Amino acid sequence: MIPTPPIDPSEALYQYAESRLGEGERIMAHFETDLDASLHFHSGLIVLTDQRLMHAEQPRDENIRFKSWKLPLIDDLVLEELGATAVLHLIQGGTLVYEWRTTSGSVREADAFLARFKERQQALRLDPAAVSTTGEEADDDEDDEDPFATKGGVRSNPLLRLLFFAKPWYKLMALGFILTVSATAAALMAPWITMSLVDNVLIPLQSEQDRPHVKHIYRFAVNLGGVAFLTWLLNWGKTFTIARLAERVTSRMRRSTYEHLQKLSLTYFNRKRTGDLISRIGTDTDHISLFISVNLIDFVCDVLMFIGIAGVLVSINPILALAALGPAPIIGWMVGRVRGHLRGGFAAASRAWSQMNNVLSDTIPGVRVVKAFAQEQREVERFRTADQHIFDTNDRVNRTWSFFTPMIELLTDMGLITVWAVGAWSVQRGYITVGVLTGFVLYISRLYGRVESMSRFFASAQRAATAAHRVFEILDVEPDMPSNDGSHKVGRLKGEIEFRDVKFRHGARQVIKGVSLTIAPGEMIGLVGASGAGKTTLVNLACRFFDVSEGSILMDGVDLRELDVEDYRRNLGLVLQEPYLFYGTIAENIAYGKPRATKAEILAAAKAAHAHNFILKLADGYDSMVGERGQQLSGGERQRISIARALLIDPAILILDEATSSVDTETEREIQAALDALTNGRTTIAIAHRLGTLRKANRLVVMDDGKISEIGTHEQLMKSSGTYARLHAAMLEVTHV
Amino acid sequence: MSTAMINFTLEPDASGGLVFINSAGVRHEKARPVRLFPFTDSNAWISIVSAEGKELFTVEQLASLPDAQQKVLREALAGREFVPVIRSIDNVSRAANGYNWSVTTDRGPTVFLIEGDESIQQLGDFRLVVVDDRNTRYLIPNVNALDKKSRQRLERYY
Numbered sequence: 083m084i085p086t087p088p089i090d091p092s093e094a095l096y097q098y099a100e101s102r103l104g105e106g107e108r109i110m111a112h113f114e115t116d117l118d119a120s121l122h123f124h125s126g127l128i129v130l131t132d133q134r135l136m137h138a139e140q141p142r143d144e145n146i147r148f149k150s151w152k153l154p155l156i157d158d159l160v161l162e163e164l165g166a167t168a169v170l171h172l173i174q175g176g177t178l179v180y181e182w183r184t185t186s187g188s189v190r191e192a193d194a195f196l197a198r199f200k201e202r203q204q205a206l207r208l209d210p211a212a213v214s215t216t217g218e219e220a221d222d223d224e225d226d227e228d229p230f231a232t233k234g235g236v237r238s239n240p241l242l243r244l245l246f247f248a249k250p251w252y253k254l255m256a257l258g259f260i261l262t263v264s265a266t267a268a269a270l271m272a273p274w275i276t277m278s279l280v281d282n283v284l285i286p287l288q289s290e291q292d293r294p295h296v297k298h299i300y301r302f303a304v305n306l307g308g309v310a311f312l313t314w315l316l317n318w319g320k321t322f323t324i325a326r327l328a329e330r331v332t333s334r335m336r337r338s339t340y341e342h343l344q345k346l347s348l349t350y351f352n353r354k355r356t357g358d359l360i361s362r363i364g365t366d367t368d369h370i371s372l373f374i375s376v377n378l379i380d381f382v383c384d385v386l387m388f389i390g391i392a393g394v395l396v397s398i399n400p401i402l403a404l405a406a407l408g409p410a411p412i413i414g415w416m417v418g419r420v421r422g423h424l425r426g427g428f429a430a431a432s433r434a435w436s437q438m439n440n441v442l443s444d445t446i447p448g449v450r451v452v453k454a455f456a457q458e459q460r461e462v463e464r465f466r467t468a469d470q471h472i473f474d475t476n477d478r479v480n481r482t483w484s485f486f487t488p489m490i491e492l493l494t495d496m497g498l499i500t501v502w503a504v505g506a507w508s509v510q511r512g513y514i515t516v517g518v519l520t521g522f523v524l525y526i527s528r529l530y531g532r533v534e535s536m537s538r539f540f541a542s543a544q545r546a547a548t549a550a551h552r553v554f555e556i557l558d559v560e561p562d563m564p565s566n567d568g569s570h571k572v573g574r575l576k577g578e579i580e581f582r583d584v585k586f587r588h589g590a591r592q593v594i595k596g597v598s599l600t601i602a603p604g605e606m607i608g609l610v611g612a613s614g615a616g617k618t619t620l621v622n623l624a625c626r627f628f629d630v631s632e633g634s635i636l637m638d639g640v641d642l643r644e645l646d647v648e649d650y651r652r653n654l655g656l657v658l659q660e661p662y663l664f665y666g667t668i669a670e671n672i673a674y675g676k677p678r679a680t681k682a683e684i685l686a687a688a689k690a691a692h693a694h695n696f697i698l699k700l701a702d703g704y705d706s707m708v709g710e711r712g713q714q715l716s717g718g719e720r721q722r723i724s725i726a727r728a729l730l731i732d733p734a735i736l737i738l739d740e741a742t743s744s745v746d747t748e749t750e751r752e753i754q755a756a757l758d759a760l761t762n763g764r765t766t767i768a769i770a771h772r773l774g775t776l777r778k779a780n781r782l783v784v785m786d787d788g789k790i791s792e793i794g795t796h797e798q799l800m801k802s803s804g805t806y807a808r809l810h811a812a813m814l815e816v817t818h819v
Numbered sequence: 820m821s822t823a824m825i826n827f828t829l830e831p832d833a834s835g836g837l838v839f840i841n842s843a844g845v846r847h848e849k850a851r852p853v854r855l856f857p858f859t860d861s862n863a864w865i866s867i868v869s870a871e872g873k874e875l876f877t878v879e880q881l882a883s884l885p886d887a888q889q890k891v892l893r894e895a896l897a898g899r900e901f902v903p904v905i906r907s908i909d910n911v912s913r914a915a916n917g918y919n920w921s922v923t924t925d926r927g928p929t930v931f932l933i934e935g936d937e938s939i940q941q942l943g944d945f946r947l948v949v950v951d952d953r954n955t956r957y958l959i960p961n962v963n964a965l966d967k968k969s970r971q972r973l974e975r976y977y
């Protein structure tokens with residue numbers, strides 16, 4: 083069912099590199115280059131093992147070229163960006179011994195590769211004995227998995243992977259299977275009974291030779307009724323059991339996919355579209371559920387019935403059986419042909435649905451902008467295009483389909499005619515009785531009645547496989563931010579933050595270009611600078627939403643990467659420009675970071691955040707619903723709720739990202755009072771465009787193009803008449819106009 | 820805020836409001852009580868708010884007040900509050916812009932219009948608040964305590 087994937091050149095190289103591994107040597111990381119020295123597209127592979135750095139490439143029509151260097155002999159690997167390309171230098175014995183070129187799109191992977199390389203070299207330096215021994219290292223087993231393993235997982239049949247999700251319910255699965263087999267067997271009994279009914283009762287009855295046969299009719303009627311009843315009972319049990327199983331499996335899929343999503347970093351969410359993710363977790367899992375509970379079970383029944391009927395027919399009369407089953411292979415062949423057509427069609431349809439969801443999730447929340455710019459017509463047009471796309475893809479599928487179904491019916495009819503013809507001939511010759519022929523026709527029509535649904539199975543299997551694949555795609559994304567990287571539990575931090583030559587690259591762009599800064603416990607730092615100077619990125623690094631590319635961030639002297647993330651974030655209070663309120667009551671929103679907070683704590687936080695007074699005036703007080711569907715609150719009110727939320731968890735470190743930017747000056751004054759309560763005695767990093775907001779800051783840090791350009795108090799910075807003085811002057815100009 | 824030191828006096832005033840007299844003897848006329856958690860904890864956390872909208876005092880537990888004060892406060896609350904408790908849902912029918920609900924409440928039978936799913940809010944596990952088109956709130960304290968017919972009617976729309 084799975085197409086053989088085209089051999090990826092880099093995979094061939096990877097397999098080659100694997101074949102060159104020494105005894106006990108393990109691959110730790112790999113990096114694909116896509117250019118050669120003369121900057122022509124050409125794939126190559128650099129592989130890091132625990133012993134060596136290897137390089138494999140395959141020039142056109144030649145054998146694979148392979149080189150390797152022992153790790154301890156390598157001085158350094160240096161990555162340099164040259165516009166749209168980058169170069170990786172290998173330095174050994176103080177001189178450049180090799181260099182690789184790659185397009186700058188892969189700089190991120192190169193960085194990751196370099197990080198692994200440096201880690202390994204560090205490990206070897208600390209423990210030279212590890213070189214060329216087969217010893218295992220305790221610190222890295224999980225991340226060391228073959229990087230292709232996940233890709234391989236994606237390629238493996240997604241329907242088989244569903245079995246893994248069904249594993250916990252194997253008993254239910256077994257019960258479902260037993261019920262299915264018995265239900266099918268019961269369904270096969272009726273024609274058998276009919277056969278002897280015709281031969282032993284009806285025909286003698288017609289020839290009026292033997293009156294007493296009438297009594298038997300009642301017996302047959304009771305038997306047939308009993309079989310029908312039994313079949314109904316078994317089918318009921320079967321359907322319910324399988325539907326139950328399907329719901330459990332898909333519910334587990336939904337849950338683990340959502341759980342997995344929560345583990346992924348912000349980078350992933352920035353890249354993905356909300357509508358697409360929603361439709362994967364919602365619609366796609368529903369397709370799978372329907373497939374298991376309806377299509378799969380029907381198919382299994384049909385196959386069992388086919389085997390059963392074929393067995394019965396052959397045992398009665400092989401020649402007639404052959405005639406009856408003749409069209410089956412033709413139908414099988416046709417099904418195979420159609421399947422190919424449908425496969426692409428369903429994938430396209432699934433994508434089209436995602437696209438439509440994206441349009442919806444884009445424009446419904448943004449409806450104010452749409453109306454304000456009078457672009458309703460354009461959005462309607464955009465929706466129409468997306469809908470047309472669905473229409474077209476479905477049309478394509480239907481075209482194949484509409485031909486296919488009647489074609490199968492035709493073949494079925496041909497099969498039946500053959501049975502009648504061959505049957506009549508056999509009866510005339512006395513090879514079989516009329517009863518046997520009746521039984522045959524009953525069996526065959528039962529069989530061919532299912533052929534159509536059997537062939538439909540492949541379409542639905544294809545659709546389910548596509549759906550499963552889309553769900554597994556999410557599950558196969560390796561969390562690029564391991565949630566429990568470091569195991570160091572910090573408890574409550576004092577709040578000292580040190581940025582030590584921090585660099586950060588976002589895609590090909592270097593956003594933070596070497597920032598060093600120490601913030602004392604309880605100190606308030608104001609972060610200012612033009613948009614795009616890297617302020618928010620720096621703060622995101624401190625929150626560990628991303629990991630630094632180079633350098634390190636230390637909290638109370640411990641590297642952030644060594645800390646348990648969840649434990650660390652408990653020390654963190656975050657107030658954003660756009661306060662996000664969840665659907666729920668105000669009390670629930672305030673207690674978001676500490677769900678077990680008492681009502682007294684919630685009230686205290688709200689009072690400190692100057693939120694109590696406006697909450698008091700709401701009809702439902704703290705039980706008022708807010709969030710997407712709830713009560714309308716003003717920007718300042720929402721902000722004060724989010725400040726109360728931060729206050730309630732009593733964080734050691736506070737991050738204010740433009741907390742007052744989206745409100746008017748009057749509201750800002752109110753929020754400012756709330757913020758003062760919040761910042762008091764906590765290490766605070768505040769980003770603000772309105773420099774007045776930062777009057778309480780102990781120091782102002784001015785950022786410019788990813789670097790710190792100035793540090794000092796307001797007065798000092800004004801005197802030095804640098805960037806800050808310029809920003810200040812510009813701001814005054816704006817506010818005075 | 821501790822209830823251990825209750826040193827204020829509440830008196831009813833003519834218009835159904837309260838007169839709040841604090842420990843220093845200052846009188847606040849036309850004060851009103853506000854339940855801070857009207858649905859999730861209605862007998863605790865009651866705020867006494869002055870006519871200007873300023874909070875004068877927060878009563879943590881109604882039951883901790885001296886009986887006389889409690890009575891005054893309860894009466895003032897009862898006079899201001901109108902949250903009928905739905906005992907049964909007798910009929911739900913489609914209307915042009917929502918659904919007409921005929922219900923029996925602790926304050927007698929009534930008919931109201933709700934506009935859609937978002938008019939039914941879930942607070943806690945089984946407690947529902949139904950908000951009608953005139954912004955009156957109806958409380959269903961426990962969905963499971965409704966009779967079977969009512970629950971079936973509710974299930975169709977919630």
